[in-house]
Amino acid sequence: MSFLKKALTKSPWVFHLSTGSCNNCDIEIIDCLTPRFDVERFGVMLVGSIRHADIILITGSMNKKSVKRVKVLYEQAPRPCAVVACGTCSCGGHFFRDSYNTDTPVSKTIPVDVYIPGCPPKPEALIAGIVKALGKLDEKRKNR
Amino acid sequence: MIKGIFYFLIFPGFLFTAAMGCLSGWFDRKLTARIHWRVGPPWYQNFVDFLKLLGKEIIVPADSMRGLFLFAPVTAVIGATLLSVVLWQPNLRTDSGFLGDLIVAIYLSMIPALALIIGGMASRNPLASLGASREMKLMLAYELPFIVSIATVIIKNGYTIRLYEMVQHQAAHGAIIGSPSGFIAFIVALLCMQAKLGLVPFDIAEAETEIMGGPLVEYSGAPLGFFRLSKLMMLFAMPVFLITVFWGGIAPGALGAAVGLGKLLVILLVAVLIKNTNPRLRIDQALRFFWGPVTVLAVISILLTLAGL
Numbered sequence: 001m002s003f004l005k006k007a008l009t010k011s012p013w014v015f016h017l018s019t020g021s022c023n024n025c026d027i028e029i030i031d032c033l034t035p036r037f038d039v040e041r042f043g044v045m046l047v048g049s050i051r052h053a054d055i056i057l058i059t060g061s062m063n064k065k066s067v068k069r070v071k072v073l074y075e076q077a078p079r080p081c082a083v084v085a086c087g088t089c090s091c092g093g094h095f096f097r098d099s100y101n102t103d104t105p106v107s108k109t110i111p112v113d114v115y116i117p118g119c120p121p122k123p124e125a126l127i128a129g130i131v132k133a134l135g136k137l138d139e140k141r142k143n144r
Numbered sequence: 145m146i147k148g149i150f151y152f153l154i155f156p157g158f159l160f161t162a163a164m165g166c167l168s169g170w171f172d173r174k175l176t177a178r179i180h181w182r183v184g185p186p187w188y189q190n191f192v193d194f195l196k197l198l199g200k201e202i203i204v205p206a207d208s209m210r211g212l213f214l215f216a217p218v219t220a221v222i223g224a225t226l227l228s229v230v231l232w233q234p235n236l237r238t239d240s241g242f243l244g245d246l247i248v249a250i251y252l253s254m255i256p257a258l259a260l261i262i263g264g265m266a267s268r269n270p271l272a273s274l275g276a277s278r279e280m281k282l283m284l285a286y287e288l289p290f291i292v293s294i295a296t297v298i299i300k301n302g303y304t305i306r307l308y309e310m311v312q313h314q315a316a317h318g319a320i321i322g323s324p325s326g327f328i329a330f331i332v333a334l335l336c337m338q339a340k341l342g343l344v345p346f347d348i349a350e351a352e353t354e355i356m357g358g359p360l361v362e363y364s365g366a367p368l369g370f371f372r373l374s375k376l377m378m379l380f381a382m383p384v385f386l387i388t389v390f391w392g393g394i395a396p397g398a399l400g401a402a403v404g405l406g407k408l409l410v411i412l413l414v415a416v417l418i419k420n421t422n423p424r425l426r427i428d429q430a431l432r433f434f435w436g437p438v439t440v441l442a443v444i445s446i447l448l449t450l451a452g453l
Contacts, residue, residue, distance in 0.1 A: 007195035038182040040173070043189055048356035051203060051364035054196075078201040078364040141199070 008054070008080070008141055009134045011043040015053030015077070019070055019106070021060030024120040025087040029057065031123045039127060050076050055133050058106050061089040061096040067103050074110045080140035082133040084114045086126065091115040156232035158225045165224075165376035166190035168412055172379065175416045190376060197369030205362050209266040216263030217363070217370035223255025224377035231384050234308040235394040235404075246305045249385060250294065253340065256374045257283055260349070263371070264359025275358020278427050279349035282339055285434035286346075290336035292442035296320075296329040297389050299449045311393035319392035325448035330390045332442045337382045338415055339430070342375065345422040346430055354424075383411040 016029055032039045033046065047053055050073050062070070074083070085106045088094040093104030106112055113136040116129035151157060169190045177184025204210055230249045233241045257279060264276030298305060300320055301313045320326035339346035350358040360371055387394060387407045394404030425433065 003195065004199045007192045008199060010192045011189065011196045035181045038177070038184075040177060040185050041183045043185055043192060048352040049361045051362055052357065052360075052368060054200075076203070078203055080200070 005138055005141065008137055011045075012054045012130065012134060012137070013045045013047045013052055014055045014057050014130070015047055015050050015073075017056055017058050017070065017073060019058060019060035019066040019090065020063040020102075021087065021089060025059035025089075028120040028123055028126060029059070029086070032126055037123045037127065039130070044130065051078060053077055054081060054137060055130065056081065056083045057086050057130075058083065058090050058112075059086045061094065061099070061102045062104050062106050062109065063102050067109055070106070070109055080137055080144060082113045082137045082140065083110060084116060084129055084133050085112045086116045086129070087121060088117050088119045091117050094119065152225070152229055156236065157229050158221075161225060161228040161377045161380055162373055163191075165373070165378070165380040166194070168380045168383075168408070169376040171409070171412055172416050172419075175413070176420055179416075179420045194369050194373055197372070198366050200365040202365035202367060203362075205267055205269065207268045208362065209268070212262060212266035213362075214367060216259045216266060217367040217374065219262070220256040220259035220374035221370050221377065223252055223259065224374045224381055227252040227255075228377065228381045228384070231307070231381060231388055234311045235384070235388060237396055241306055241308045244305050245307050246294070246298070246310070246389070249307065250291065253378075253382065253385065254283065254287070256378055257340065259374070260359045260371070263363070263367075267359070267362035269362045271355045271357075271361045272359050275349045275351070275355050275361070278351075279359065281427050282346060282349055282430060285431045286336045286339040289332050289434055289438040289442045290340075292439060292446065293329040293332040293336070294389065296325060296442070296445045296449050299446065300326060307388060310389060314392040315395075320390045321392075324453050325445045326390065328441055328445035328448070330386070332438055332445065333386055333390065334411070334414060335438055336434075337386060337411075338418055339434070340382060341379055341415070343415055344419040345425050347424060348427050348430055351424065379412075380408075383408050383415075386411060 016026070018026055031037060050056070056074065056077060058070070060066075085091050089096060089104065090106040093102070096102045096104055103109065114129050114133045116125055118125055121129070153159065167187070170185065170187050173189065174184040204213060227249060230241070230245055230252060233245070261276045261279050264272040264279070297310070297320055300323070301310045304310060304313065314320060321330045342350055350360065355361070360368060363371060387404065391407055394400055
């Protein structure tokens with residue numbers, strides 16, 4: 001079933017989930033869609049509903065209110081589905097690590113496949129991360 | 145029997161319409177990308193999207209009406225396929241159709257929108273219901289001017305409601321679009337097509353940035369793929385409808401096919417340009433637009449037709 005593998009890696013739809021970020025990572029994600037980087041060349045689309053997603057792109061420091069929501073959204077996503085933590089906050093907590101109202105890092109709440117560090121990560125790094133996530137996505141498809 | 149199956153499933157039915165629809169969808173995406181000064185997706189992108197969705201998990205929400213939820217996308221694809229089959233009969237000159245197939249084509253062109261409403265309502269998601277109710281209002285808005293503009297064509301073609309006779313009449317007397325009243329009716333139908341396809345000034349029902357895909361919000365995997373496919377098929381079938389009714393149809397032979405493709409691309413080009421240069425309207429603005437100026441234009445075209453222009 002090599003064409004199914006090809007289909008999955010040629011058309012990753014990304015759901016963008018902010019867990020209380022400072023908006024920097026989110027701007028960099030939008031940057032990837034602009035003419036300079038244009039990820040639609042590779043079939044990447046930002047989708048509005050979690051039910052359409054292949055990749056969940058998490059930004060932000062995971063404040064305590066969003067923990068519950070992130071769990072629900074992760075369970076609602078159709079499998080196979082990869083989780084990418086974008087930015088230092090969601091990867092390791094950054095300076096919100098010891099904060100009273102955050103539950104960093106994201107991997108404490110849901111399993112994360114790919115980490116993209118940076119504050120914010122460059123669009124090149126984001127694209128490299130999404131490409132790594134495609135490999136993970138394909139592994140998950142095999143193990144289903 | 146075999147011929148009938150071939151006709152419905154392969155050419156010009158499901159497979160042909162789906163393939164052409166995916167390519168029309170690619171034309172739309174690529175052109176949009178070029179307008180944005182981007183590179184845009186490769187030509188096979190829509191095929192790949194559909195295949196990928198077939199391989200994904202199908203989630204049926206716990207509270208939804210399961211049967212209806214899964215049946216609606218199939219209905220949408222069937223409606224688009226049948227519309228294409230009815231439209232290609234006169235264009236291929238294979239069969240003279242039946243009396244009133246124009247009316248049947250108008251009804252069939254509503255089925256994908258109806259299926260979207262049913263599917264959205266069945267998924268029991270508040271956003272989906274909101275999208276479905278918007279789609280319903282939009283249908284009420286655009287069907288009136290659309291049918292009035294088709295009435296112009298019926299009068300101009302000598303009161304025939306048979307697609308085959310329409311194409312023959314236009315071949316003998318010149319395309320409807322060539323006359324002033326016909327051109328006005330064509331513009332009205334083009335605007336209605338924009339709303340029927342859910343392209344941007346009228347993508348009120350789906351509004352990705354506002355209600356997260358509207359009726360499609362709970363759909364995943366293969367049913368989502370079928371809904372997207374039905375939209376792409378309509379993106380091909382509706383321009384063919386307009387070409388058949390207003391623009392003299394598609395002539396047989398290689399040259400005729402090339403000219404037909406040119407007409408299709410011109411209609412798609414206009415639709416994509418409108419899509420990329422307009423912001424989304426609110427539902428009340430769309431309703432006012434369609435029942436106000438657009439319907440007035442359609443009535444003017446009927447009056448001009450009766451005056452002999």
